[in-house]
Amino acid sequence: MFCTFATCYSTSDEVRVSCLALTFYLLIMDLLKYVQDKYITKKEFPEFKAGDTITVYYEIKEGQKTRTQFFKGTVIQLRGTGSTKTFTIRKMSGDVGVERVFPINMPALQKIEVDRRGKVRRSRIYYFRDLRGKKARIKDAAYKKK
Structure with missing residues (x-):
């Protein structure tokens, strides 16, 4: 058979x-x-990729109050597809690197702004974690802001 x-x-x-x-x-x-x-409801966010500098605005609850907080940094990676898509952002706070993973479908996510487009050759720039000072700069890519 x-x-x-x-x-x-x-x-x-x-x-x-x-x-x-x-x-x-x-x-x-x-x-x-x-x-x-x-x-699953989808929010409209601008296209971005690894190397871009973005600002993410999200709500946080403190007791009964809610306020909007933002996190500005460089996109290290995009992972997943559809409703399980996540992205990781890294910023330097003093001498300490801070990374945060955001699910694209997080209800608290309000908006995403693309501040700068970066030109990198990889989709996951983990090597960026080891770079300090001027070596941690990413070249700007030419783009038109909508």
Whole structure:
């Protein structure tokens, strides 16, 4: 008997089971993407990538009061897709580097402003953590502000 899942035509039981598992995995991922697209509200934020300097405005609650706080820094990485997308921002506070991970779907996220576009060759600039002083500068990329 041949396996009819995906494009596998093997007679081995192990291969058939792995093809079946792959098919179910892809089916569940499609279902998950459909639910995320249909039912999770998305906020409109500007496009940004690693190397850009951005300011993130978000709400914090202190007791019964809520206030808006901002975090300005360089984008180190973007990770994930859809509703699970996150981005990491790094800023220097004195001599100490501070990094913060923001989920793109965080309800407290109010707005994101792109201050500068940076020109880097990598999508995750972890090497930026080890750089100090003038070496920690990123070249500006030419862009039009909308």
